[in-house]
Amino acid sequence: MKILKVAFLVLLISVTFQCKDTKKEMNNATGDMDTEQEMDGMMDKVQEQEKTLQFSLEPKSNSKVEGVVNFTEVAGSVTMTATLKGLEQGDHAIHIHEKADCSAADGASAGGHWNPTNEPHGKWGAEAGYHRGDIGNFTADTQGNATVTFSTGEWCIGCDDANKNILSKAVIVHQGVDDFTTQPSGDAGARVSCTGIIE
Numbered sequence: 001m002k003i004l005k006v007a008f009l010v011l012l013i014s015v016t017f018q019c020k021d022t023k024k025e026m027n028n029a030t031g032d033m034d035t036e037q038e039m040d041g042m043m044d045k046v047q048e049q050e051k052t053l054q055f056s057l058e059p060k061s062n063s064k065v066e067g068v069v070n071f072t073e074v075a076g077s078v079t080m081t082a083t084l085k086g087l088e089q090g091d092h093a094i095h096i097h098e099k100a101d102c103s104a105a106d107g108a109s110a111g112g113h114w115n116p117t118n119e120p121h122g123k124w125g126a127e128a129g130y131h132r133g134d135i136g137n138f139t140a141d142t143q144g145n146a147t148v149t150f151s152t153g154e155w156c157i158g159c160d161d162a163n164k165n166i167l168s169k170a171v172i173v174h175q176g177v178d179d180f181t182t183q184p185s186g187d188a189g190a191r192v193s194c195t196g197i198i199e
Helices: 002-049
Strands: 051-059 066-074 077-085 090-097 136-140 146-152 169-174 191-197
Touching (some): 051 169
Antiparallel strands (some): 051 066, 051 191, 090 169
């Protein structure tokens, strides 16, 4: 009888330790699952915060100017990167225009500069005023290639603020340079390339 009691006691202790180990393993597994879910949630938030658009620029006004424009929004700032080819060597202007319509052969269907705040035309950041589409000038190399990079917190991709939202606008590349003075568009010359910014 004594031996039976001792055997029962040993069995009871063994089962108790096994239960504790199982509970610990379950807690560890749950902890790992919670960590994975938290990581997934963080990745979703990052992806929600980062928006990217890409469009092809098409030649206008009998030019051969083409390229690609990328817009990326991260943490409230939009960066535009335009990679261009087929330009004449030298300086040219690039702007955002008010309509995502490149149907006209001369690009005129894109309308004037995007200017939702009704400011005078000028160099970006000028105290006297500037359009939200007044990006400015860039230089093409001897091969007619150029890369333009521009970042601002005054644009957004698809937000509810009509003064910042670049969707339904167009990117226009001009033959000449923006003088930042002539109203309403800086006397930048022919529109040699165009793309509509569409969601």
